[in-house]
Amino acid sequence: MDMRIEVVAIDSLMVRLFDRIDEANMPWILAANQRLRAAFGAHLIDLVPSYTTLMLQSDLAPSQARALIGAALQHLQPDASSSGRRHEIPVWYDPSVGPELPLLAARSGLDMAQVVRLHTEREYPVFALGFAPGFGFMGLVDERLASPRLSTPRKRVAAGSVGVAERQTAAYPAASPGGWNLIGRTPARLFDRARENYSLLQPGDRVRFVAVSRDEFVALGGDVEAQA
Structure with a gap:
């Protein structure tokens, strides 16, 4: 997995974890979703997980948001507790x-x-x-x-x-x-x-x-x- 952070808008970043659609992506996407929600807390405006990415909108400056994303997703591993219904x-x-x-x-x-x-x-x-x-x-x-x-x-x-x-x-x-x-x-x-x-x-x-x-x-x- 080669994480990249891409600019979407002034207050939004795209966290790209994968480049192709695969069922095996979802445990990683869900684990990232859980970590980012916990890390951003009240600063989070919206977080949208998708096939290979998570779109994150916050009230932080882009540099702060990037740093927080990097810290939150360090050593990311799938988490069985974050699986869906x-x-x-x-x-x-x-x-x-x-x-x-x-x-x-x-x-x-x-x-x-x-x-x-x-x-x-x-x-x-x-x-x-x-x-x-x-x-x-x-x-x-x-x-x-x-x-x-x-x-x-x-x-x-x-x-x-x-x-x-x-x-x-x-x-x-x-x-x-x-x-x-x-x-x-x-x-x-x-x-x-x-x-x-x-x-x-x-x-x-x-x-x-x-x-x-x-x-x-x-x-x-x-x-x-x-x-x-």
């Missing part, structure tokens, strides 16, 4: 709500049941939140499921839609435009203003998708309206 998220996998499910199967020479098995057999770390409130970027999916984003994004993707883009997977917290390959839908409430931190998922959490039947999906409050 584990979630099981139910998903109804069906072409009516996941219109790219047959496409992913055809591209990889699999049937739809095999696509579902590959998507559900892994536990995915949440790399980052972005695009929309509560939208967690997760990965990495099996290489056989990797698919480019749609050439023309949809104007409306239904809330709860579960999709794949390249080797990442995600679920849409609310209805919005989107260009991911949709393979199913979850009834889980991913963003809720009444919830602490609002988002169900946080960077460093781990997610296992669990296939459910249509009846189970409906019983959990899922919306069966077909995705156009």
Whole structure:
């Protein structure tokens, strides 16, 4: 690991720990997040962990912030106590709500049941939140499921839609435009203003998708309206 500190704005620095996305990064990112929060204390305005970096905003002068970052992350090691939560998220996998499910199967020479098995057999770390409130970027999916984003994004993707883009997977917290390959839908409430931190998922959490039947999906409050 070769840490670099980059300027983002007058009061913000980017702490870069890695240069490529890898699931093995997350324990280091979480350990750095924990140390920096403790070191900056009341001087911290915001700290945003992501795939390979942490964006830090503080009320300290840049030189002070750099020195504090260097001291805080000296001899950094992953810390088991800083690991995130584990979630099981139910998903109804069906072409009516996941219109790219047959496409992913055809591209990889699999049937739809095999696509579902590959998507559900892994536990995915949440790399980052972005695009929309509560939208967690997760990965990495099996290489056989990797698919480019749609050439023309949809104007409306239904809330709860579960999709794949390249080797990442995600679920849409609310209805919005989107260009991911949709393979199913979850009834889980991913963003809720009444919830602490609002988002169900946080960077460093781990997610296992669990296939459910249509009846189970409906019983959990899922919306069966077909995705156009």
